[in-house]
Amino acid sequence: QQQVRQSPQSLTVWEGETAILNCSYEDSTFDYFPWYWQFPRESPALLIAIRPVSNKKEDGRFTIFFNKREKKLSLHITDSQPGDSATYFCAASRGTNAYKVIFGKGTHLHVLP
Amino acid sequence: GALVYQYPRRTICKSGTSMRMECQAVGFQATSVAWYRQSPQKTFELIALSTVNSAIKYEQNFTQEKFPISHPNLSFSSMTVLNAYLEDRGLYLCGALTGKNTQYFGPGTRLLVL
Numbered sequence: 228q229q230q231v232r233q234s235p236q237s238l239t240v241w242e243g244e245t246a247i248l249n250c251s252y253e254d255s256t257f258d259y260f261p262w263y264w265q266f267p268r269e270s271p272a273l274l275i276a277i278r279p280v281s282n283k284k285e286d287g288r289f290t291i292f293f294n295k296r297e298k299k300l301s302l303h304i305t306d307s308q309p310g311d312s313a314t315y316f317c318a319a320s321r322g323t324n325a326y327k328v329i330f331g332k333g334t335h336l337h338v339l340p
Numbered sequence: 341g342a343l344v345y346q347y348p349r350r351t352i353c354k355s356g357t358s359m360r361m362e363c364q365a366v367g368f369q370a371t372s373v374a375w376y377r378q379s380p381q382k383t384f385e386l387i388a389l390s391t392v393n394s395a396i397k398y399e400q401n402f403t404q405e406k407f408p409i410s411h412p413n414l415s416f417s418s419m420t421v422l423n424a425y426l427e428d429r430g431l432y433l434c435g436a437l438t439g440k441n442t443q444y445f446g447p448g449t450r451l452l453v454l
Contacts, residue, residue: 270447271445316383327389328384330384331383332382
């Protein structure tokens with residue numbers, strides 16, 4: 228059973244548009260949700276993260292919206308740039324077990340110039 | 341700053357042979373190290389968690405007999421892939437966990453099995 232689900236699998240937007248990446252999870256005990264981005268032939272890097280005490284986390288052009296009741300979250304990338312083209316992984320973990328990061332399958336984002 | 345190095349970055353081994361990969365934390369003490377594998381077309385799977393002075397915890401479908409791990413101190417961990425076969429190919433990541441539960445990933449070791 229996939230504990231963290233992402234959609235769409237692939238997303239293409241034009242430069243300047245807002246890209247919306249969706250994520251949902253099964254286990255209500257997850258309390259930390261990092262998003263990682265991965266460029267080709269590189270390892271994933273932490274982009275932004277949120278804890279359920281907040282329903283929104285913003286960092287520049289990247290914003291996480293979190294809905295604890297529905298166990299859903301989304302990553303919004305405003306003013307998308309070609310350099311944002313990467314695979315984005317939504318992940319989840321629990322408090323003291325922060326090592327056990329459960330990854331979604333990723334969304335491949337393509338930003339066209 | 342906190343950095344995690346992995347060695348080698350990529351390696352090729354013959355089917356049935358074994359290879360060892362290393363993970364080193366620099367600039368912080370890695371209380372725990374988690375090893376992940378990203379297989380082609382798949383997401384990251386947790387293989388095991390290694391904590392200094394504690395038993396290594398393997399996830400389902402991964403065993404010590406196949407992926408023995410050594411974690412002798414707070415800055416170094418190694419994992420061996422024994423009897424590697426085609427299904428073992430992929431990117432192996434180590435995630436080093438600080439005392440503040442922040443995880444830093446290394447660049448990965450890409451394993452190709454011929």
